[in-house]
Amino acid sequence: MAKTAHFEDVAEGSEIPPIEKSPITKVQLLQYAGASHDYNLLHTDDEFARKAGMPNGVIAHGMLAMAVAAQLLTDWVGATNVRKVSVRFTAPTEPGDVVTAGGKVIKKYQEAGENRVECEIWTRTQKGTVTTKGVGVVALPGRG
Amino acid sequence: MAIQFDAVGFETNETIHEVDRVSIKWFARAIGETNPIYHDREAAKREGFSDIPAPPTFPTTFRDEEDARLRDRVGFDFRKLVHGQQEFEMPRPLLAGDVIRIRSRVAEIYTKEGKTGPMIMVVTETTGRRPDGSVAFTGRSTVVQRP
Numbered sequence: 001m002a003k004t005a006h007f008e009d010v011a012e013g014s015e016i017p018p019i020e021k022s023p024i025t026k027v028q029l030l031q032y033a034g035a036s037h038d039y040n041l042l043h044t045d046d047e048f049a050r051k052a053g054m055p056n057g058v059i060a061h062g063m064l065a066m067a068v069a070a071q072l073l074t075d076w077v078g079a080t081n082v083r084k085v086s087v088r089f090t091a092p093t094e095p096g097d098v099v100t101a102g103g104k105v106i107k108k109y110q111e112a113g114e115n116r117v118e119c120e121i122w123t124r125t126q127k128g129t130v131t132t133k134g135v136g137v138v139a140l141p142g143r144g
Numbered sequence: 145m146a147i148q149f150d151a152v153g154f155e156t157n158e159t160i161h162e163v164d165r166v167s168i169k170w171f172a173r174a175i176g177e178t179n180p181i182y183h184d185r186e187a188a189k190r191e192g193f194s195d196i197p198a199p200p201t202f203p204t205t206f207r208d209e210e211d212a213r214l215r216d217r218v219g220f221d222f223r224k225l226v227h228g229q230q231e232f233e234m235p236r237p238l239l240a241g242d243v244i245r246i247r248s249r250v251a252e253i254y255t256k257e258g259k260t261g262p263m264i265m266v267v268t269e270t271t272g273r274r275p276d277g278s279v280a281f282t283g284r285s286t287v288v289q290r291p
Contacts, residue, residue: 035174052224064175079199089229
């Protein structure tokens with residue numbers, strides 16, 4: 001599992017190994033509503049969602065897309081090494097969508113006594129729509 | 145009800161949340177995480193954790209009556225809301241068993257011209273602290289009220 005990356009192994013421009021998730025389902029949106037306590041009906045009630053202007057009914061919680069962006073980082077460096085996840089929600093995710101996440105290294109630096117790596121991260125659907133765009137910061141151990 | 149611009153500076157009362165294994169397990173399942181560290185303590189230990197860790201966006205689950213009070217104070221209309229941006233920072237992951245004291249504050253409210261009219265951006269900052277007062281995580285959320 002994870003924890004394979006070392007600070008020396010990554011360079012500016014290095015790609016983060018991308019991940020692909022199973023298609024989003026309506027049951028998953030109910031599960032996410034319950035697990036996160038976000039009961040906005042936009043995510044679970046088609047009629048409400050259409051009235052709110054979503055032509056195809058419910059859309060996924062933005063935070064569900066962000067969770068995938070975060071998993072990109074935890075799969076890459078291990079859950080213990082993620083310091084920051086920051087995203088802008090750029091488009092909705094709908095049931096049936098297959099979400100993939102990817103990113104690349106922007107900058108390597110030292111902070112708080114750690115080797116840190118700042119990355120550009122994004123999620124998108126199989127239609128090519130970018131659903132989140134942002135920045136992640138991870139700490140990586142050195143080889144020494 | 146319209147957005148109350150004078151809600152800037154509003155702060156919630158502190159609430160206490162205990163991070164527990166069952167909540168982490170169901171959260172991980174909902175986000176489609178299959179990594180066993182989120183439900184199997186032995187797997188978590190093999191990865192160096194003293195207990196089950198929480199995924200980085202887990203602090204989003206810390207919603208409570210104080211959060212509801214903040215939203216009422218701001219005057220959101222749920223039919224017109226979208227989540228604009230979200231950020232979480234943490235010096236290390238939260239673990240099952242952690243007790244976190246949480247407080248949120250309305251940091252900023254401003255308008256931005258959108259395609260269909262003015263959009264109101266509401267920025268809320270949340271800080272979670274450990275019993276010794278150190279920061280467990282900070283969150284910054286921008287919620288957009290569409291016209």
